[in-house]
Amino acid sequence: MKINKSRYAILGMLYDKDYTGYEIKKYMQESTANFWQESDASLYPMLKKLEADGMVTSKNSFRGKTERMVYHITQSGKEEFIYWMSKDVERGTRRDEFLLKLFFGAHVPQEIIVKHLKAQHKRMLELQKKFAYIKAYIVPEPAQDNPHALFWAMTLKNGIAQVEAQLKWIDECLNVFKKSIP
Amino acid sequence: MKINKSRYAILGMLYDKDYTGYEIKKYMQESTANFWQESDASLYPMLKKLEADGMVTSKNSFRGKTERMVYHITQSGKEEFIYWMSKDVERGTRRDEFLLKLFFGAHVPQEIIVKHLKAQHKRMLELQKKFAYIKAYIVPEPAQDNPHALFWAMTLKNGIAQVEAQLKWIDECLNVFKKSIP
DNA sequence: ACGGACATGTAAGCAGTTACATGATTGC
DNA sequence: GCAATCATGTAACTGCTTACATGTCCGT
Numbered sequence: 001m002k003i004n005k006s007r008y009a010i011l012g013m014l015y016d017k018d019y020t021g022y023e024i025k026k027y028m029q030e031s032t033a034n035f036w037q038e039s040d041a042s043l044y045p046m047l048k049k050l051e052a053d054g055m056v057t058s059k060n061s062f063r064g065k066t067e068r069m070v071y072h073i074t075q076s077g078k079e080e081f082i083y084w085m086s087k088d089v090e091r092g093t094r095r096d097e098f099l100l101k102l103f104f105g106a107h108v109p110q111e112i113i114v115k116h117l118k119a120q121h122k123r124m125l126e127l128q129k130k131f132a133y134i135k136a137y138i139v140p141e142p143a144q145d146n147p148h149a150l151f152w153a154m155t156l157k158n159g160i161a162q163v164e165a166q167l168k169w170i171d172e173c174l175n176v177f178k179k180s181i182p
Numbered sequence: 183m184k185i186n187k188s189r190y191a192i193l194g195m196l197y198d199k200d201y202t203g204y205e206i207k208k209y210m211q212e213s214t215a216n217f218w219q220e221s222d223a224s225l226y227p228m229l230k231k232l233e234a235d236g237m238v239t240s241k242n243s244f245r246g247k248t249e250r251m252v253y254h255i256t257q258s259g260k261e262e263f264i265y266w267m268s269k270d271v272e273r274g275t276r277r278d279e280f281l282l283k284l285f286f287g288a289h290v291p292q293e294i295i296v297k298h299l300k301a302q303h304k305r306m307l308e309l310q311k312k313f314a315y316i317k318a319y320i321v322p323e324p325a326q327d328n329p330h331a332l333f334w335a336m337t338l339k340n341g342i343a344q345v346e347a348q349l350k351w352i353d354e355c356l357n358v359f360k361k362s363i364p
Numbered sequence: 365a366c367g368g369a370c371a372t373g374t375a376a377g378c379a380g381t382t383a384c385a386t387g388a389t390t391g392c
Numbered sequence: 393g394c395a396a397t398c399a400t401g402t403a404a405c406t407g408c409t410t411a412c413a414t415g416t417c418c419g420t
Contacts, residue, residue, distance in 0.1 A: 002381060002406070005279060012286040022371050035281040042408060044373055066371060066416050085290045089280045089298060091305075093380085096217040097187060098271045099340060103214055104194040105333035108267045113333075116271060123273075151287035151295075154355050158281060158348075165347035166340075173336050184409065186379070204399050224380060226401055248388050248399060275408085 006046045007055070009036055011081040014056060014073040021047050021069065030138055031152065034127070034159050047071055055080060114177050121170045124163050131160050188228050189237070191218055193263040196238060196255040203229050203251065212320055213334065216309070216341050229253055237262060296359050303352045306345050313342050 009032070013024050021044050028038060038046070047069070050056045055077035058069045073081075098120055105113040139152045191214070195206050203226050210220060220228070229251070232238045237259035240251045255263075280302055287295040321334045 001383090004407075005277070005282075006407090009282060012282070012289070015286070015289055020371075021373095026370095032282065032285055035276060035278040036285075037275055037277075039409060040373080041375095041410080044371095048373095063370080064417060068371065081286075082290060085283055085286060086294055088301060089283060092277060092279060093219055094217055095187070095219075095274060097274060099217040099337050100187075100191060100194070100214065101267055101271060102340075103218075103333055103337045104197070104263075104267060105336075106329040107194070107197055108264060112268055119270060147288040150358070151285055154287075154358075155281050155285045157354070158284075158351055161347045161351045162344065165343045169340055169343045172339070176332070176336075184378075188379090202399075203401095204397095208398095221381065222401080223382080223403095226399095230401095245398080246389065250399065 004046075005084075006038055006042055007050060008081060008084045009038060010043070010046060010050065011055060011073060011077050011084075014071055015078065015081060018070050018072045020061075020071070024071075030134065032155075034130075035155065050077065110177055114174065117170055117173055117177075121167065121174075124166050124170070127159070128163050128167075131156060131163065135160075186228075188220055188224055189232060190263060190266045191220060192225070192228060192232065193237060193255060193259050196253055197260065197263060200252050200254045202243075202253070206253075212316065214337075216312075217337065232259065292359055296356065299352055299355055299359075303349065303356075306348050306352070309341070310345050310349075313338060313345065317342075 009028070010024060013019060013027060019027065025038065025040070025043060028036065047056065047058075051058055051071070053076075054074060056071045056073050058071050061068045061070045098116060101116055102113065134156060139149065139156055191210070192206060195201060195209055201209065207220070207222070207225060210218065229238065229240075233240055233253075235258075236256060238253045238255050240253050243250045243252045280298060283298055284295065316338060321331065321338055
């Protein structure tokens with residue numbers, strides 16, 4: 001049976017600090033977006049569900065007249081989170097439309113494939129820029145007393161390494177086509 | 183609106199050769215599995231749907247008493263496939279449980295994270311072996327007259343490059359922990 | 365005054381998986 | 393005789409997204 005992993009992403013975010021749904025969303029955009037995202041329509045109902053399950057509690061807070069729900073993890077929530085953290089990683093399905101189109105490249109004119117490769121190249125450069133930003137402003141320097149710094153740096157380096165490998169590979173692919181159209 | 187991409191994966195497979203559902207499944211396992219898969223419960227109903235939509239036709243064939251449905255792409259099917267091939271790639275959601283657990287690494291004892299890293303390392307080595315097999319037995323030599331060879335080799339190289347980058351990065355991560363436990 | 369960020373949600377619907385279900389053929 | 397592979401499907405369920413819906417606050 002497949003279980004919902006949004007639970008754990010949210011519990012992890014709340015583990016040592018209280019947040020509103022909106023803050024969790026923003027936080028994810030700045031940190032895990034490259035390997036984990038939650039949409040609004042997934043995040044807010046899941047927070048309600050976590051509360052119903054006793055994993056978090058909520059407190060009504062106000063900023064002026066705007067109502068905000070601040071969530072706080074419970075002991076049960078912490079336990080469920082740690083249990084999940086200890087379990088082996090489940091292999092998920094990967095679906096990469098870009099590679100699928102490339103795989104079928106022989107069925108269309110070369111220009112189309114070159115277009116897709118260039119678009120992918122552009123996406124990778126944008127990611128690279130984003131990683132540079134995160135490195136400069138978000139991830140604290142290691143050796144400081146933030147215990148998260150080490151792990152945040154690791155996931156960041158993973159992204160950087162993946163992007164570098166992709167860029168190199170794309171260049172090689174594009175060169176093949178350049179040769180065939182002299 | 184999100185459209186179902188299984189359609190195109192299947193149409194692509196049928197583009198220049200007729201296959202049964204089972205053969206498509208096997209074919210995918212040997213070629214696109216690393217970036218595209220279809221489960222049984224997705225493949226067979228989709229073939230029926232493609233037939234209802236006039237994208238493929240089917241012919242009943244027999245191997246002994248076992249009934250097999252051999253599918254053949256129609257002109258409409260080819261056109262829809264080419265239209266999809268020409269469109270820009272849509273960015274899909276990526277969800278990587280392994281990286282999510284690593285990101286939250288500070289909340290659990292280091293051994294757990296080391297365990298996950300080692301497991302990932304093992305998965306990558308297995309993938310590497312699989313790629314070596316595909317390279318040796320599945321992907322035809324380029325320069326031969328198979329127009330697919332070039333593109334199959336490209337997607338394969340992509341996988342190989344990704345795995346190499348991952349392995350290097352995992353080694354770096356593991357070294358960090360080795361230093362902290364002298 | 366207005367735009368962008370803050371803030372939270374619902375409804376509808378397709379997507380996709382797991383588990384279930386069945387039977388023939390081939391090779392050892 | 394038995395296991396693996398060939399071969400095709402359904403039912404039930406959860407997951408997840410898009411589109412919709414609403415209103416406040418803050419800075420310029």
